[in-house]
Amino acid sequence: MADPLNILLDHKGFGAIYFDGRLRVMETSPAAQQLLSMTPTQSPLALITDIFPELVGIEDDLQQILAKQESVYHLEYVNRSDKQGQTRYLNLLLLACNEKDRALLVLEDATQTALALQAANQQRYDMYLYRTSIDHRRSQIGHSILGRSSAIEQIIQTVQRLSHVPSATVLLMGETGTGKNLTARMIHESSMAADAPFVEINCAALPEQLIEAELFGYEKGAFTHAVSAKPGLLEAAHGGTLFLDEIGELPLNMQAKLLSTIESKTFRRLGSTLQREVDVRIIAATNRDLKTEIAAKTFREDLFYRLNVVSITLPPLRQLGEDIATIGEHFIELLNIQFKKKVKGFSPGARNVLLAHHWPGNVRELSNCIERAMIFIDGDEIDLPDLVLMTPAASAANAGHQPWTVPSTGIELEEVERSLILSALEQADNNKSKAARLLGLTRHTLRYRMEKHGLEPR
Amino acid sequence: MGVLKRKICLLGTFAVGKTSLVQRFVNDRFSDKYLTTIGISVSKKLMPPVVCGETGDTAQHTFLIWDIAGLEKFDPVVMNYFRGASGALAIADLTRPETVDELAAIGNKFLSVNPKAALVTIGNKIDLMKDRTDTFSDYKRLAADFGSELILTSAKTGDRVEEAFQLLSQNIEMLHG
Numbered sequence: 001m002a003d004p005l006n007i008l009l010d011h012k013g014f015g016a017i018y019f020d021g022r023l024r025v026m027e028t029s030p031a032a033q034q035l036l037s038m039t040p041t042q043s044p045l046a047l048i049t050d051i052f053p054e055l056v057g058i059e060d061d062l063q064q065i066l067a068k069q070e071s072v073y074h075l076e077y078v079n080r081s082d083k084q085g086q087t088r089y090l091n092l093l094l095l096a097c098n099e100k101d102r103a104l105l106v107l108e109d110a111t112q113t114a115l116a117l118q119a120a121n122q123q124r125y126d127m128y129l130y131r132t133s134i135d136h137r138r139s140q141i142g143h144s145i146l147g148r149s150s151a152i153e154q155i156i157q158t159v160q161r162l163s164h165v166p167s168a169t170v171l172l173m174g175e176t177g178t179g180k181n182l183t184a185r186m187i188h189e190s191s192m193a194a195d196a197p198f199v200e201i202n203c204a205a206l207p208e209q210l211i212e213a214e215l216f217g218y219e220k221g222a223f224t225h226a227v228s229a230k231p232g233l234l235e236a237a238h239g240g241t242l243f244l245d246e247i248g249e250l251p252l253n254m255q256a257k258l259l260s261t262i263e264s265k266t267f268r269r270l271g272s273t274l275q276r277e278v279d280v281r282i283i284a285a286t287n288r289d290l291k292t293e294i295a296a297k298t299f300r301e302d303l304f305y306r307l308n309v310v311s312i313t314l315p316p317l318r319q320l321g322e323d324i325a326t327i328g329e330h331f332i333e334l335l336n337i338q339f340k341k342k343v344k345g346f347s348p349g350a351r352n353v354l355l356a357h358h359w360p361g362n363v364r365e366l367s368n369c370i371e372r373a374m375i376f377i378d379g380d381e382i383d384l385p386d387l388v389l390m391t392p393a394a395s396a397a398n399a400g401h402q403p404w405t406v407p408s409t410g411i412e413l414e415e416v417e418r419s420l421i422l423s424a425l426e427q428a429d430n431n432k433s434k435a436a437r438l439l440g441l442t443r444h445t446l447r448y449r450m451e452k453h454g455l456e457p458r
Numbered sequence: 459m460g461v462l463k464r465k466i467c468l469l470g471t472f473a474v475g476k477t478s479l480v481q482r483f484v485n486d487r488f489s490d491k492y493l494t495t496i497g498i499s500v501s502k503k504l505m506p507p508v509v510c511g512e513t514g515d516t517a518q519h520t521f522l523i524w525d526i527a528g529l530e531k532f533d534p535v536v537m538n539y540f541r542g543a544s545g546a547l548a549i550a551d552l553t554r555p556e557t558v559d560e561l562a563a564i565g566n567k568f569l570s571v572n573p574k575a576a577l578v579t580i581g582n583k584i585d586l587m588k589d590r591t592d593t594f595s596d597y598k599r600l601a602a603d604f605g606s607e608l609i610l611t612s613a614k615t616g617d618r619v620e621e622a623f624q625l626l627s628q629n630i631e632m633l634h635g
Contacts, residue, residue: 049463053500053522057465057542076535077497077527089497114496121494125472125528129492132554337615 005104015107018097019048021066023059026102035090035107037082048105052092054078061094066103068096077114089114145179145186146330147323151315155183158312163190169262171247171307172285174314177362180285181245183314187283188241197240199233204249211254213270216261222271234267237280247307248288248299259303282307317359317366321434324354324366331367332382335374343374347383356440357389418453421446425455461504464519464630465542469568470549471560472528475582478613479549480525483623488614498539499525505627517631521623532567540568545576545630547622548604550597552581558596565604576629577606578622585612 006029009016015032019025025046036051048062049055054075055062061073073094080088091108145152145159162168170187172180181200188198206214213223217232234242244250250258261267262282266275284307293299317324325346332343346354359365373386420439428434436446468476477495481487484501501523507516526539548565550557561579569575579601581594594610601608606629609622 053463053502054498054524056463056522057544059542061541073538074535075498075538079495079497079499118494118496121472121496125494126492129473132556 009106013109017048017051017105017107018102019105021063021101023048023062025051032107035088035109036080052078052105054092062103065094065096066101077110077117087111145182146327147320148326149315149320149323151319152323155312155314158310159183159186159190162187162310166191167281169281169307169309170283171309171311172283172314173290173311174287175316175362176287177364178314178316179363180287180314181243183312184241184243184245184283184285188243188281191281192240197237198243199237199240200243200245201233202245204246208251208254211251212257215254216257216267216269218270219272222269226271229269232269234261234278234280235276238278240280242280242282244282244284246286247284248286248290248293252298252300255300255303259300259306262306317362318357321355321437324359325351327363328354328366328370331370332374335371339374341374341377342380343377343382344380345382347381349384350382350387352437352442353384353387353389353440356437414453417449418455421449421453421455461518461520464521464544464627465524466521466626467524467526467540467543467546467568468549469526469546469561469564470528470551471557471564474528474549474551474554474557474561475613476528476549477525479547479580479582479611479619479622480523482613482616482619484523486616488616490614495525495527497527501525503623506624508624508628508631510631519627519630521627529564537567537571540571543568543572543575544634545578545626546572547578547580547626548600548606549580549582550600552583552594552597552610553586555596558600562600562603565600569604574633576626576633577604578626578629579604579606579608580622581608581610582613584610584617585614 006016010029010031013031015035016027016029017025017032018027025048049059058073065073073092075092077089078092080090082088089110091110093106093108095104095106097104145156162170170184172183174180184200185198188196192198201211201215203211213226213230213232215232215234217230217235218226220226220229244258257267261278265279266277268275288299290299290304294301294304317327320327329345332345335341336343345351354366361368369387369389370382372388373382377386421435424435424438425432428438432446433443436443439446441449468480470476472494473492477493477499478488480499480501481489484503503521503523505519505521507518509516524539524543529536546565546568548561548568550561565577569577579597581597594608598608607625609618609625611618611622613619
């Protein structure tokens with residue numbers, strides 16, 4: 001007569017594996033073979049610890065079970081992945097057998113229970129992480145913008161204050177590449193819930209006819225190709241932040257509509273009469289001087305004052321002194337990971353050149369400069385020849401200045417040099433190291449040239 | 459030189475990065491998506507040879523790495539997860555200081571089952587820490603309580619992950635070799 005235990009296990013759909021005192025598998029039930037996706041020929045004489053590495057380390061316990069000193073050993077939700085990547089969860093129960101020198105491992109398929117438990121835990125843990133992650137993000141605000149100069153410290157302080165006022169409108173000003181986008185994201189992340197939307201629109205990137213539809217959305221039939229209704233970016237940003245980059249490029253008629261939306265917190269889709277409510281924080285950014293634009297009547301004064309509740313002016317890179325090297329080292333860290341290199345930093349010469357360069361393209365230019373160096377470098381330090389910088393003339397042109405030219409009446413080169421040294425000293429509050437950096441010289445060379453022009457260092 | 463199989467447990471509360479560390483170490487993979495582990499998942503990895511401190515002989519381990527679900531209770535079944543382990547990586551999340559206290563409770567339970575096990579304490583997710591002046595004093599204190607080193611890792615970038623497992627292999631050889 002068949003063993004009642006085997007009949008019971010088979011009836012319940014449980015697998016059974018019998019093994020001996022040398023941990024060799026003696027018998028495997030069809031249900032066990034199915035649970036483990038085994039063919040019968042794989043099992044004889046295999047070790048139970050080969051089939052279940054989960055039993056490695058407890059060989060003494062197994063011997064005790066075989067000697068019937070201990071009756072059970074239980075493991076729950078042992079993960080097994082098949083070739084298709086599907087995970088099956090097994091409960092394991094080790095039992096002593098009536099037969100001498102023989103033990104039984106019972107397998108139960110617990111996949112359904114495990115998946116239900118996983119779904120419940122996932123939801124619970126996600127909720128917990130969602131609640132706690134905002135604390136971490138707030139604590140990291142001061143470290144998302146690199147640098148320790150007073151200008152950077154001031155920005156960090158402002159952003160930290162803004163993290164407690166999630167509704168205040170913010171205007172970011174500064175040259176291109178100074179980090180306006182990064183700052184906008186920091187303001188958003190530090191003040192909003194983790195899943196609050198951050199929606200960005202570049203006002204210069206879309207033609208005038210498209211901006212209104214993109215921003216406010218439209219109803220079916222609002223214009224020729226409006227075959228179905230579409231919500232705009234304003235609605236997509238509901239409960240979060242709408243970042244309007246290059247706001248100075250926004251057409252005048254759109255400026256009026258935006259002002260109305262900010263003031264009333266309502267808007268209408270194109271082709272709709274329905275007034276919709278929206279709750280968004282507006283962050284606007286520009287590299288233009290909006291006051292000049294107001295004077296030229298290309299930017300509405302009332303919108304300027306509505307946006308300018310809190311304004312942050314991001315300093316150009318050339319004004320950040322030692323922070324330039326700190327930001328550069330940060331890029332090296334990131335690119336070391338990307339390119340699998342181990343570059344430690346800059347040589348003293350390269351560092352001096354980085355600090356003295358004008359950086360018309362600001363952080364974007366610095367990033368590109370270092371990425372290029374990292375692509376070609378073989379050593380562990382970026383040196384002068386690795387850096388490819390724009391020439392002063394190209395820099396000046398890029399910065400919006402005219403390249404240097406000699407007037408037809410001629411110049412006194414010595415006098416120009418003297419004037420530039422005086423100007424640099426004045427800008428640097430007579431700090432010779434700073435003045436030397438402004439002129440792209442070493443401190444020693446500056447002292448020599450000052451003596452040459454009778455500008456005796458005091 | 460034989461290769462010894464060693465059971466290694468990854469300890470720590472949920473979402474500290476246990477599965478990500480195994481994935482990085484064993485498969486050199488990383489995913490940002492958090493998927494909670496249920497029960498136990500065992501991965502194998504042949505470790506590089508280590509030198510025994512006293513004899514100078516070399517030994518080699520195959521690690522059977524137990525990735526254990528974030529533990530919230532310690533019933534007998536959970537204690538079975540720990541039985542027979544030669545060592546453990548005790549993992550806390552650098553972005554969630556509360557995981558240090560939770561790890562202390564889990565680590566002590568583990569040591570009560572395996573008093574002679576080797577431990578290496580890990581502060582994971584260093585890639586998310588921008589503050590380089592942070593001293594991680596709570597994490598260091600816990601590592602000292604466990605009598606172990608503290609290694610700051612990133613499963614995302616792979617930073618110091620191999621080093622942590624190799625140090626554990628070395629410590630196991632010193633204690634059990």
